[in-house]
Amino acid sequence: MKKIIVAALLSVATFAGTELSAQNTTVILQVPGSCEMCKKRIETAVDVKGVKVADYNLEKKELELTYNPQKVDLAFLKQEILNMGYDVDSLKAPEEAYKKLDHCCQYNRNHDHGSHD
Numbered sequence: 001m002k003k004i005i006v007a008a009l010l011s012v013a014t015f016a017g018t019e020l021s022a023q024n025t026t027v028i029l030q031v032p033g034s035c036e037m038c039k040k041r042i043e044t045a046v047d048v049k050g051v052k053v054a055d056y057n058l059e060k061k062e063l064e065l066t067y068n069p070q071k072v073d074l075a076f077l078k079q080e081i082l083n084m085g086y087d088v089d090s091l092k093a094p095e096e097a098y099k100k101l102d103h104c105c106q107y108n109r110n111h112d113h114g115s116h117d
């Protein structure tokens with residue numbers, strides 16, 4: 001009797017596993033965080049329905065995202081990060097959101113140079 005239950009559980013797990021890999025997409029996004037707080041903020045920003053894994057690598061400044069494209073749109077996820085004040089790939093976060101970041105988290109922005117006497 002026990003064996004049958006184990007076999008049944010195993011087949012369910014296998015089925016769920018294949019279903020997961022068939023539906024999910026993994027992308028790497030460039031996000032300029034500077035500390036543990038940034039990491040937490042960035043990961044929290046994309047902690048929404050349809051996202052399976054959000055892992056920010058502080059050294060590489062990369063966010064690894066595994067999500068289900070049928071449940072959530074990548075453009076939406078990028079927007080969530082932008083709203084938090086962080087640039088994503090070549091997209092720039094709104095100035096207002098950026099300014100709300102803690103001072104230590106205000107990473108250097110590329111378009112900030114110039115007009116300094």
Ligand SMILES: [Cu+2]
Pocket residue numbers: 033034035036037038039104105106
């Ligand atoms: Cu920070």
